Amino acid sequence: MYEIYSVDHSLYCAKLRLTLRTKGLEWRDLAPPADYLSLVPTGNLPALVDGDLTLTDSEAIAEYLEEKHPAPAMLPTGLIPRAKCRELSRFHDTRLEPALRLLFANVSPATRVASEVQAAHAEITKRLSALSTLLDQSPLPRDRLWLCDCGLIVTLEWLALMETHTVLPPLHWSDTVRTYCAQMETLPQVAQELEFYRPHMREWMEGKLG
């Protein structure tokens, strides 16, 4: 049984749960204590605790779990598909999610800055367009979940929620991205995670919107 330091609305914790669910692993959530930094120097959530090991960074954790529990595989076979899968993971963590993150401080009307929302919208639009091309070129079959899908699913879900609550102007969702989201949601572990996570997303959002 793994232990995970997490908070319910955290995007990267949802990303990790998608990997845990896919691999059929059991975990117990721990609330980060007041002295969290003394346990986890990066201060990041999630952190995985496995015996004496405490590990942060969702991608490092995902690759650790992939190596420790190789079945079902969440990295494809073959040098190039594996590299392309990692490329998409890094694109999510370093480009798409940071563009979404620009919005979080702007959800509450009390702290919303129109110029920041506009800048975030431009950045998200650029990254969604790149995602669409990356998905068009991806060699990975969509009938199962790969490591690179875990973050994308959660971030796309947040973007849709931001749009629904008109935190930002409408986004351009290409057919490729729409189809990708629909295909992902047909996977049982994705449906299960979204059923768990969506109420926490909405609760956070409604708390900020007042």
Ligand SMILES: N[C@@H](CCC(=O)N[C@@H](CS)C(=O)NCC(=O)O)C(=O)O
């Ligand atoms: N690159 C990190 C990002 C994780 C991250 O930013 N998590 C947020 C919660 S979703 C967090 O820890 N925020 C508090 C902080 O950065 O101190 C990962 O992949 O785990």
